[in-house]
Amino acid sequence: MKNKKIKIALSGSTGKMGHVILKEIKQIYNVELSILLVRKKNNKEKNVSNNETKNKSILTCTSLKNTYKNFDIMIDFSEAKNTIKNVKYCVKHKKNIIIGTTGFSDSEESFIKKSAKKICIVKSANFSHGINIIYLILENIINKIKLKKIKIIDKHHKHKQDSPSGTAIEIGRIINKKFGKYNTKREVLNNKNINFISKRKGEVIGNHTILFSNKNEILKITHKAKNRSIFAKGAIQSAIWSFKKIKGLFSMKNVVNKNEDILW
Template identity: 30%
Template sequence: MDAHPPVRLLIHGATGRMGQALLRLCREETTGCEVVAAVARRVDTRVVDGVPRFTAAELSGVPAFDVAIDFSLPEGFDAILALCVARGTALVSGTTGLSDAQKAALDAASTTIPLAWASNFSLGVAVLHDLVERAAKLLPGWDCDIVEAHHTRKLDAPSGTALTLGTAAQAGGADPHYASIRAGDIVGEHLVQFAAAGERIELVHRATNRDIFARGALHAAARLNARAPGRYRVADLL
């Protein structure tokens, strides 16, 4: 029996930290995926390691692909979503800081294409999300605080992951408060604390290597390919 052909990927935000990790993992590891195009705001070299590169202004001219993986900025998000809808291809996005209008556009697009948006593609955070909601339900009236720490180049605060965890806390009945730290080269740390008189509970996830997010996004892309239209969670795909 012939092996399945590789999933053809478009990497959007290719020169960012996540974009670079995705390109390296596709080059170095067996992922079941093949990068056919890389897109960035600016391109200095047209082909790198056999992958053609395109500027954001040239997005409409990229070759055929099965799934786009987007780790860019909110100002670049509309164009990649529109391209996926126009071509009927899947989208995996980890771009945070989206506006309400952009979130609504995601919902609308999910009626015609399969897509997965997540603030964090690690399995550990998916588990943490579940634990936070369960703790909030079991601890009514306790104070809930979410503290997140990232590298100094991260622009949005609180992080998308912190807000997602806050949504889980609210689903359990808590009223979360947020604090953000930007320091050094911290990959990502999230602490959810529940406190009452005389005691507190801390739920923590620490990422020490960005590759966990990139691998999660690649796994999601491979599993999202050829799915029916809809919005999928990380837990649905990993």
């Protein structure tokens, strides 16, 4: 580990998160970017840094075909269908993958879970330490909360496609333990105990608020992301954490809590 840098393949390199990961990965001594995976129509776009595309040690490509020897772990912040393709490739070539993509269907979620029986997958809707600390807090207090009116409010930039956000859905899953077993996205959204409110406006990076209330009091938990570097750093930290792990489905909660309790 001290002598070898972990080689990272980045999928979604032309997106907002891709830009930040490109910047942050240079600040960490024991990892290096080895592959930039881009969409065909974006292969020559200016939003892929010229320094990266001209760097001979970094392979910029539109397909992972025959690249498995060039990377150790993949970080994926792309889109659901593309991520599933990348998971299939990683399973085939025994490569671990860090998934920050959201908006998966229940069947896609099931596929990822099955794939984690063969490789190590760290999947999180939100890689910030703050949000994952909130997850841990909620898990410890949810059964003690007597306030029955529940709202989960997520605010994001106008370009975000999934609504509610993956983070809001995960918060919903944790709260659902108070009412019974609701695991799938459909079950979470159909739970009448929770009111999801999603707002898409401007360039808001990501704000999440959980409100528990009754006629006498309100309990409010809020997290606001000031910049995207918190997500990038968390994803890279997850890649380092997962290095040499053989298999299992984990989340950023495992990384923050420094434990290896498998989610399935």
